[in-house]
Amino acid sequence: MMSWREFQLRSFGYKRKDRQDWLKVREVAYSSLVGSHLDPKKLPKTKEKFLPLGMEQQKRVSDEQKENFLKAFRKYQNERKT
Structure with a gap:
């Protein structure tokens, strides 16, 4: 029987x-x-656009989303204090 840590290490290695x-x-x-004879205008420009694997895609949070979150969090904190 393996421990949880060993399982996580194996899972990380497998991924x-x-x-x-x-x-x-x-x-x-x-x-x-x-390399094939296809129309170059229709080909994807990068390998990431051709076959995205998910690791390259890092979504950035906009300033508006950040402000909305902070506003909601402050409201939550104020309601919790009272």
Whole structure:
């Protein structure tokens, strides 16, 4: 029986290996797509746009979203104090 920490370490290693495999697949697929006789205007500009793996996509929070969150959080804190 393995501990929770050991399970998390194995899970992390598996995810990292799986991501490396997908990076290899994406590289080969993108190279074969670019090398073929297709219309270059219709091809994706980058590998990330061709096959997004999720790790490259980092969503940024806008200033408006940040202000809305802070306003709601302050309201929550004030209601909690009273």
